[in-house]
Amino acid sequence: MFNYISSRIIAADMKISIRTVNRVWGYWMKNKEPLAPKKMDKNGEFESAFGQFLAENEIKHILARVKHPQTNGKIEKWYHTYEKSRKLFDDFYKFLNWYNSVRYHESLDEKHYLQTPEDAFWSRLPDGCKLNVFLS
Numbered sequence: 001m002f003n004y005i006s007s008r009i010i011a012a013d014m015k016i017s018i019r020t021v022n023r024v025w026g027y028w029m030k031n032k033e034p035l036a037p038k039k040m041d042k043n044g045e046f047e048s049a050f051g052q053f054l055a056e057n058e059i060k061h062i063l064a065r066v067k068h069p070q071t072n073g074k075i076e077k078w079y080h081t082y083e084k085s086r087k088l089f090d091d092f093y094k095f096l097n098w099y100n101s102v103r104y105h106e107s108l109d110e111k112h113y114l115q116t117p118e119d120a121f122w123s124r125l126p127d128g129c130k131l132n133v134f135l136s
Contacts, residue, residue, distance in 0.1 A: 007021045007022055007025070023035070081099065082095065082099075085098075085099075099117070100116065100117045100118050101116055101117075101118045102116060103116060103117075104116060105117050105120060
């Protein structure tokens with residue numbers, strides 16, 4: 001798009017990606033004005049519709065650990081299963097019930113073979129905790 005050598009030098013000097021340099025330069029060429037930086041909140045984090053949604057619904061965003069692809073793979077597998085199976089259910093809550101209470105989990109060890117995630121949860125929960133669940 002632009003002079004690759006120049007973009008590379010600018011990117012290295014500013015410690016940003018070449019793609020960012022090209023995006024900012026492309027925006028300038030098209031609009032003849034600088035690309036406005038994203039607004040940051042008081043904690044120095046970028047504001048976004050996603051961040052607002054999390055705040056409004058009191059959801060804590062938990063990021064996967066750096067260089068730990070297994071964590072990301074678990075959620076990707078969940079979405080894959082949801083996309084593959086969602087047409088079989090009338091609503092999301094019926095899917096969740098099937099996913100947690102009916103479907104056998106495929107990767108539990110042999111000691112807990114052919115258990116649903118709910119069965120695995122209850123079998124591994126200490127007895128003192130189980131009693132508190134029913135008493136409260």
